[in-house]
Amino acid sequence: xxxxxxxxxxxxxxxxxxxxxxxxxxxxxxxxxxxxxxxxxxxxxxxxxxxxxxxxxxxxxxxxxxxxxxxxxxxxxxxxxxxxxxxxxxxxxxxxxxxxxxxxxxxxxxxxxxxxxxxxxxxxxxxxxxxxxxxxxxxxxxxxxxxxxxxxxxxxxxxxxxxxxxxxxxxxxxx
Amino acid sequence: xxxxxxxxxxxxxxxxxxxxxxxxxxxxxxxxxxxxxxxxxxxxxxxxxxxxxxxxxxxxxxxxxxxxxxxx
Numbered sequence: 654x655x656x657x658x659x660x661x662x663x664x665x666x667x668x669x670x671x672x673x674x675x676x677x678x679x680x681x682x683x684x685x686x687x688x689x690x691x692x693x694x695x696x697x698x699x700x701x702x703x704x705x706x707x708x709x710x711x712x713x714x715x716x717x718x719x720x721x722x723x724x725x726x727x728x729x730x731x732x733x734x735x736x737x738x739x740x741x742x743x744x745x746x747x748x749x750x751x752x753x754x755x756x757x758x759x760x761x762x763x764x765x766x767x768x769x770x771x772x773x774x775x776x777x778x779x780x781x782x783x784x785x786x787x788x789x790x791x792x793x794x795x796x797x798x799x800x801x802x803x804x805x806x807x808x809x810x811x812x813x814x815x816x817x818x819x820x821x822x823x824x825x826x827x828x
Numbered sequence: 829x830x831x832x833x834x835x836x837x838x839x840x841x842x843x844x845x846x847x848x849x850x851x852x853x854x855x856x857x858x859x860x861x862x863x864x865x866x867x868x869x870x871x872x873x874x875x876x877x878x879x880x881x882x883x884x885x886x887x888x889x890x891x892x893x894x895x896x897x898x899x900x
Contacts, residue, residue: 681853681857682853683856683860723846724849724850724853725850726846727843727846727847727849727850727851728847728850728851728854730835730836730843730846730847731835731836731847731850731851732835733851733854737854738853738854738857741854741857741858741861797842797845798845798849799846799849802842802846
């Protein structure tokens, strides 16, 4: 890997992880996970991830809502009023702590990011570009967890989403 | 007063794990918020540690606003 590619990768990683941290803070989570990385790429300038979801008529806002609903329903399943979560610190979220030092994240985020980078290198061409749809494809490979449940709530089939993401990667960006 | 509810049973792991994740998020949020309020009200880390069943050092290491998340 050339030095220019390495620098590009680091810049992209910085940008993605910073946005994922912001997404986590907005949702009241202390550490960004795979779901926040997904929301980060769907909010970014590369529209390939959004195009993959658009294949099924699903928007980034609907993905975000489905993620929040997954937690809401899970709380209800144990008899807890989900509005309690809002009252338990709506005024203070993870955002209160100014991030310092190295990026902090869950193992889930790291695994999805590494898989997305590996997918971006498939084909063996010189250099590679990590696209939003690579992250969509990587996250849709995860069989269990919050994102998987959210996809199910949206009526998305993970294999079909992977294929849509693959097509979005190979088609040119809209912008 | 307290109405028991059916909770996901361990033989339905998907639902049970989703509940665990949601409860963990709620617990962490409540803990962070309570610590912030306690500090504003003048609680010491020793008092916070006592209330949470841990030492002052452990409480500070895990819950001080500038350190949150570093050890998770």
